[in-house]
Amino acid sequence: MAEISAAIVKELRERTGAGMMDCKKALTETGGDLEKAIAFLREKGLAAAAKKAGRTAAEGLVGAHIAADKKVGVLVEVNCETDFVAKNPDFQRFVQDLAVAVAAKNPADNEALAKVALADGNTVADTITGLVAKIGENINVRRFARFETGENGLIDSYIHMGGKIGVLLECAVSKKETLTNPEFLNLAKDLAMQVAAAKPEYVRREEVPAEVLEREKAIYKAQAMNEGKPEAIAEKIMIGRLDKFYKEVCILEQAFIKDPNQTISKLLQEYNGKLGENITITKFARFEKGEGLEKRQDDFASEVMTQINR
Numbered sequence: 001m002a003e004i005s006a007a008i009v010k011e012l013r014e015r016t017g018a019g020m021m022d023c024k025k026a027l028t029e030t031g032g033d034l035e036k037a038i039a040f041l042r043e044k045g046l047a048a049a050a051k052k053a054g055r056t057a058a059e060g061l062v063g064a065h066i067a068a069d070k071k072v073g074v075l076v077e078v079n080c081e082t083d084f085v086a087k088n089p090d091f092q093r094f095v096q097d098l099a100v101a102v103a104a105k106n107p108a109d110n111e112a113l114a115k116v117a118l119a120d121g122n123t124v125a126d127t128i129t130g131l132v133a134k135i136g137e138n139i140n141v142r143r144f145a146r147f148e149t150g151e152n153g154l155i156d157s158y159i160h161m162g163g164k165i166g167v168l169l170e171c172a173v174s175k176k177e178t179l180t181n182p183e184f185l186n187l188a189k190d191l192a193m194q195v196a197a198a199k200p201e202y203v204r205r206e207e208v209p210a211e212v213l214e215r216e217k218a219i220y221k222a223q224a225m226n227e228g229k230p231e232a233i234a235e236k237i238m239i240g241r242l243d244k245f246y247k248e249v250c251i252l253e254q255a256f257i258k259d260p261n262q263t264i265s266k267l268l269q270e271y272n273g274k275l276g277e278n279i280t281i282t283k284f285a286r287f288e289k290g291e292g293l294e295k296r297q298d299d300f301a302s303e304v305m306t307q308i309n310r
Contacts, residue, residue, distance in 0.1 A: 004032055012037050018046040018133075019126040046133050057138045058293035059083050061092065062166030064157035065099035070179070073155035074102045075168040076144040077287045081137040086163070091139070094131060095163075098124065102144050110141060142293075145285035153282065154179050158192035164289050167195045170282040178277055187271055187279070193257065194264060195284045200251035203281050208249065216245050251281060 004027045012023040012034060018041045026046075030036035060079035067073070076099045078091075085091055097118050107113040114125040122130070128139050147155050147170045158167045169192040178184050194200075202208055220241040224234035247253045252265040259267075268279055 004028060008032065008034060012041075016041050016046070017129055019122075019129045021126075022046045022129075046129075057081050057140045058290040059086050060139075060142075060289055061086050061095045061163035062159065062287045062289050063092075063095040063099050063163060064159055064166050064168065065096065065103050066155060066157050067103060070154045070156065071149055072103050073147045073157055073168050073170070074099045074144060075146075075157065075166050075285050075287055076102060077142045077166070077289065079140045079142050079290065079293070080135075085135055085137045085139075088135060090131060091135065094127060097127075098141065099144075102146055106146060106148075110143075113141060113144065143287065145287070147283070147285075149282070152176060152179075154184075154188060156185075156188045156192050158189065158196055160193075160196045165196050166287045167192045168285040169195060170284065172280050172282050174278040175276075178275055178279070181275065183271070184275065184277075184279065187267075190256075190258065191251075191264070191281060192284075194251060194254065195286050197257045198251070198254050199286065200254055200284070201249040203250065203283065204252050205246045205250050208246070213242075216242060220245075251284070 004024060008027060009020065009023050012018070012027060013020060015034075016023070016038055018026070022041065022044075023037070026037040026040040026044075027034075030040055057079040059082050060077065062075065062077045064076075065074045076095060078095045078098065080086055080091060098113075101116050101118050101124065102113065105116045107116055114123065116124050118124065118127055120127075124141065128141070132139055145168055147168055149155055149170055149172070152174065153170060153172045155168065155170050157169070160166070169188060171188055171191070173179060173184070217238055220238040221234050223241075224237040225231065229237060247255075252263070252268075254264050256262045256264055256267050262270075264281075268281075271277065272279055
């Protein structure tokens with residue numbers, strides 16, 4: 001029997017998208033013949049991933065995992081092609097297992113994450129391959145965020161509309177006992193909901209990058225000049241519009257979604273006075289399912305006809 005080298009196993013995996021062990025078994029069964037091994041995997045339904053790898057995956061789920069002590073939190077987005085598959089229990093279980101694995105293993109990036117073993121011992125990459133073969137759609141792990149905080153910090157999450165939007169939020173306090181205070185916990189949940197609804201990009205205005213500010217200033221000034229305003233007036237209009245920009249993108253300056261007459265900064269001041277605290281928002285992440293991805297256009301009837309005509 002021909003020796004099954006690591007190189008040929010790798011090539012077969014790249015050409016078919018099948019799992020490493022499935023590739024090795026196929027090559028063993030076919031005497032090391034690459035083309036026969038490809039046919040073997042296709043016959044077994046294990047090469048489906050390669051066929052579907054180019055199809056648009058803009059549906060899916062955003063999922064979260066928060067450690068029991070709220071010191072580690074994870075947000076993940078996994079994409080598939082249709083909302084129907086996003087409701088599949090196997091797909092949903094994978095999203096949750098993935099978030100747990102990211103919390104435990106802390107991979108550096110998506111490439112490292114692909115090699116992480118899930119609770120059943122299979123890697124993320126091999127699990128995806130198996131899911132694609134079983135479900136019949138392209139599946140991608142798009143992104144993840146992982147927060148880890150210290151003894152005076154807390155991480156919470158909020159998932160909106162069953163996984164359409166997900167938020168990870170980190171807060172810090174001055175007294176450890178505050179971390180278990182029901183009022184503080186309700187505040188943290190409200191702040192996570194604020195991020196989901198109001199889409200802030202920064203905590204405070206000092207965090208806005210200089211290049212972003214310069215771009216906005218140039219746009220606002222040009223707008224005023226195009227409206228026929230003298231340059232001196234255009235400068236003042238630009239400053240006013242920049243202030244409005246801060247109120248849109250900085251969470252501390254946003255109007256609270258539950259009380260538009262109160263800013264988040266004022267809300268924190270209120271809680272700090274009530275609890276004798278210094279509660280601060282450290283950072284947050286917000287994922288919206290399929291954000292920025294091109295949606296798949298074909299409808300269900302077309303999909304059925306495509307399958308019939310094969």
